[in-house]
Structure formats: C-alpha cells, structure tokens
Amino acid sequence: MTSVDAAYSSWGRPRVEAGKRVVRLWWRDQGFPADRPALPFGNGRSYGDSCLIREGAIIDLRGLDRFISFDNDTGLLRCEAGVLLSDILAHFVPKGWFLPVTPGTRFVTLGGAIANDVHGKNHHRAGSFGHHVRRLELLRSDGTRIVCSPHESADWFTATIGGCGLTGIILWAEIALQRVPGPAMEVETLRFSGVDEFLELSRSSHNSHEYTVAWIDALNPGSDGARGLFFRSNFAADQRPVAAPRPKPGLPFTPPVSLLPKAAVRLFNAAHHHWPRRSRQYVHYERSFYPLDAVPNWNRLFGRRGFFQYQCVVPYSAAEAIGALIARVARAGEGSFLSVLKVFGDHKPAGWLSFPRPGLTLALDFPDRGEQTLKLLDTLDEITVEAGGAVYPAKDARMNAQTFRRGFPSWQRLEDYRDPAICSDFWRRVAVPQPGE
Numbered sequence: 001m002t003s004v005d006a007a008y009s010s011w012g013r014p015r016v017e018a019g020k021r022v023v024r025l026w027w028r029d030q031g032f033p034a035d036r037p038a039l040p041f042g043n044g045r046s047y048g049d050s051c052l053i054r055e056g057a058i059i060d061l062r063g064l065d066r067f068i069s070f071d072n073d074t075g076l077l078r079c080e081a082g083v084l085l086s087d088i089l090a091h092f093v094p095k096g097w098f099l100p101v102t103p104g105t106r107f108v109t110l111g112g113a114i115a116n117d118v119h120g121k122n123h124h125r126a127g128s129f130g131h132h133v134r135r136l137e138l139l140r141s142d143g144t145r146i147v148c149s150p151h152e153s154a155d156w157f158t159a160t161i162g163g164c165g166l167t168g169i170i171l172w173a174e175i176a177l178q179r180v181p182g183p184a185m186e187v188e189t190l191r192f193s194g195v196d197e198f199l200e201l202s203r204s205s206h207n208s209h210e211y212t213v214a215w216i217d218a219l220n221p222g223s224d225g226a227r228g229l230f231f232r233s234n235f236a237a238d239q240r241p242v243a244a245p246r247p248k249p250g251l252p253f254t255p256p257v258s259l260l261p262k263a264a265v266r267l268f269n270a271a272h273h274h275w276p277r278r279s280r281q282y283v284h285y286e287r288s289f290y291p292l293d294a295v296p297n298w299n300r301l302f303g304r305r306g307f308f309q310y311q312c313v314v315p316y317s318a319a320e321a322i323g324a325l326i327a328r329v330a331r332a333g334e335g336s337f338l339s340v341l342k343v344f345g346d347h348k349p350a351g352w353l354s355f356p357r358p359g360l361t362l363a364l365d366f367p368d369r370g371e372q373t374l375k376l377l378d379t380l381d382e383i384t385v386e387a388g389g390a391v392y393p394a395k396d397a398r399m400n401a402q403t404f405r406r407g408f409p410s411w412q413r414l415e416d417y418r419d420p421a422i423c424s425d426f427w428r429r430v431a432v433p434q435p436g437e
Contacts, residue, residue, distance in 0.1 A: 011045050036055065036056045042061055045112065050116070050394055061081055066080045076177075082111065085099060097179060099175075111165070113129045114136065114161060115164055117161050119356045121342065122210050122212075126210075128354060128356045132176045156417065161351030166414065183286075184285075185211075185283055189279055190279070194227070194323075195226050208232075211288070213230075217339070218326055226326050228339075247294055250296030307368055310366065313390055315359040315387070318387035329380070339365075341361070344358055344360070384403075404430035
C-alpha cells in the first residue's frame with residue numbers, strides 16, 4: 001500500500017485529493033486495507049463520483065492488463081479487468097472482430113464497462129455490455145474468489161453487472177466479440193424535427209441498421225420541442241479504404257473558466273444543424289463511435305470547475321418528457337453542443353442496477369456554474385422521476401438519495417451484496433443511511 005502523489009479524478013473533474021486521506025493499493029497486493037474503506041478504480045472515465053472515494057483507498061486496477069485467451073471460432077475473449085477497450089479494438093479489429101457494445105469512448109477498462117453496464121448505439125439490437133459478459137471472477141475483501149455467470153452464482157453476477165464496482169474486484173471476465181468485415185462503416189445522416197419524428201426514424205431503422213443515435217440542438221429546439229441530426233450506420237459490407245481520425249491537439253492545461261460560452265455554443269449548434277453534409281458516407285469506425293477521443297483532454301474545455309453530464313432514461317409511454325427536458329434546458333440557456341438522444345430496446349436489464357431499460361435516453365453536458373446549474377439539474381430530476389425514469393449513476397455527481405432510489409428500486413438488494421470493505425462517494429450519498437433516516 002503506497003501513498004499517491006497525484007490526485008485521482010473522474011472525467012467530469014471532481015477530484016480526490018490524494019496523498020492526504022487517499023492511498024493507492026496496487027492490484028498485485030491481493031488485499032484490502034484493514035483501516036479504511038476502499039474502491040476499485042479503472043481509468044477514471046466515469047463522469048461523476050461513482051469511481052471516487054475521499055476517505056479511503058483507491059485500488060488501482062490498470063495493472064490487470066493481460067489478455068488470457070481467445071477462441072477465434074466463437075469470438076470468446078478472456079482478459080483481465082484492467083484491459084482498455086482500446087487495447088481490445090487495436091488487437092482484434094484487424095482480425096475481423098469488434099466489441100459487441102461500446103460506449104462513446106474506447107478509453108475505459110473492461111472492468112469499468114461491466115461495473116457501469118455501459119451501452120452504445122445498438123442497444124435496440126444488442127442490449128447493454130452486460131448482456132455479452134459470459135463469466136467473470138470476483139475477489140472479495142475476505143479473500144474469497146467467486147466465479148460467476150448467468151448460470152453460476154447468478155445473483156453475484158447480476159449484482160456485479162452495473163454494480164458500480166461495489167461487490168468486489170473484478171479480476172477477469174469473458175466477453176463475446178462479434179465478427180465485422182473491416183473497419184469501414186456506412187453512415188447515413190438525416191435531419192429531423194421533433195421527438196415524434198425521431199421515434200419514427202428509430203422505428204424505421206430498427207431492422208436495417210445496427211447503430212442509431214441522434215444529436216440534439218438543446219439551445220435552439222424549435223417550436224416542436226426538438227431538432228437534430230439522426231445518424232444510422234452499419235459496418236460496410238463492401239469495405240473500402242478509410243482513414244482513422246488523426247489525433248487533434250488537446251489543451252495542455254486547464255483554463256480557469258469554461259471555453260464554451262453560451263453564445264458560442266448556440267451559434268455552433270445552429271451551424272452544425274444546418275451545415276451542408278453528405279447524407280451517406282463511409283468512415284473509419286473510430287470517427288463514428290469515438291469522435292471525442294481524437295481530442296485529448298477535451299474535458300478541460302469546461303474549465304477548472306469541470307462539468308456535469310446529465311443522462312436520464314424515460315419509458316416510451318412518457319416520451320413527451322424528452323421534449324419537456326429539452327424545453328427546460330433551452331429556457332435556462334444552459335445546454336451544450338454535446339446533446340445526445342438514443343433509444344433503448346426491449347431488453348431486460350442485465351444487472352440489478354443497470355441503467356439501460358426500454359425507453360429513450362437523453363445526455364447533456366453542463367459547465368459547472370455553481371448553484372444555478374445545480375438547480376437546473378434538480379428540475380431535470382423532477383421531470384425524469386415524474387415520468388418514471390432514472391438518472392445514470394456513472395454520469396452523476398449530485399442527485400439525491402430519493403431520486404436514485406426511485407429510479408433503481410433494487411438498490412437495497414445490491415447493498416446486501418456490497419463488499420463491506422468497499423464504498424464510494426456516490427454510494428455514500430445515495431444509499432448509505434444518513435442521520436435522521
């Protein structure tokens with residue numbers, strides 16, 4: 001166990017001031033600190049505080065970075081939990097394999113993808129990441145090792161998928177990769193106006209396109225409540241040469257204030273919506289799935305205070321709540337250029353705390369402007385909860401216990417499986433009983 005010289009932070013930039021109250025426990029120590037709670041840490045790409053602990057020990061898992069085995073006939077890959085998805089892609093895409101589900105960044109660990117049950121643009125067809133995990137091994141603080149799967153120690157498996165790293169350290173996992181013809185993707189772009197038109201495009205694309213997603217102009221929504229660009233894509237059957245995006249220069253420092261003023265974002269959004277573009281094009285998969293990965297440290301654009309990403313899901317029966325959310329953001333003038341709308345298919349959640357469920361999911365970024373931003377996010381919570389929806393724990397840094405528990409009624413069941421030596425700032429805020437409860 002060693003002290004940490006540099007602070008750990010999540011992607012939204014709330015920080016753990018290491019070296020004072022936080023220690024780092026390397027995975028190879030195969031143990032937990034006896035005098036303080038601990039938390040497994042992957043690559044810090046969660047946006048809020050689900051990967052942070054201010055009073056305890058960070059268990060750094062990036063050392064668990066080995067590939068263990070691969071079956072080229074079935075695509076079954078076993079590797080350690082600290083392997084990055086980018087490492088899997090770099091090794092296996094040239095061999096004709098791809099991740100079954102991928103989030104919007106490839107710089108997350110396998111363990112983090114499981115702990116947050118990440119989703120992608122193909123949930124309507126493939127479900128979430130957890131639906132493609134075949135087995136995993138947990139290390140508990142008492143030294144117990146549990147190999148679990150949907151058919152073996154199934155409760156431990158379901159608790160761990162989407163369980164925010166609270167059930168133990170994931171040592172390794174097996175996932176089923178999918179075959180692809182190559183790196184080129186055929187992407188079609190369609191303008192739409194209104195949530196109803198978005199839903200119609202989603203329905204008409206369900207069987208023909210593996211991947212669908214929409215960009216929303218949250219600052220200039222229009223009279224019908226939403227306007228944006230709908231992207232639908234497949235890996236191209238007729239592969240052709242495509243270039244991966246070249247890395248762009250990132251910010252070498254964090255500016256004192258956000259470099260995304262409201263007026264500039266409003267103009268960018270309007271231009272982005274109306275900019276002439278080809279309706280169909282062939283692009284490298286990195287350009288389609290990970291456009292922001294080409295900009296190192298893009299989160300620094302929001303300044304020293306960082307930012308909040310707000311992602312919620314509402315059922316199809318309450319689709320009008322999406323329009324209400326967008327309208328509320330537009331009135332506040334707080335929307336960003338990173339506003340994404342997707343559909344979730346009719347897949348049973350893979351874990352007790354899995355965020356993806358049948359419905360529509362909206363994600364928006366907000367520079368942290370203090371109390372005015374927090375009040376807006378509380379209002380968005382009210383709209384989401386009233387619609388029967390939920391807020392994504394992996395993206396959250398501020399929702400209250402009531403909002404969380406209404407969105408995740410199985411939270412108490414997960415608490416029963418939580419390792420007693422593991423906790424996080426997020427879990428303390430939403431699940432650990434507070435004085436007076």
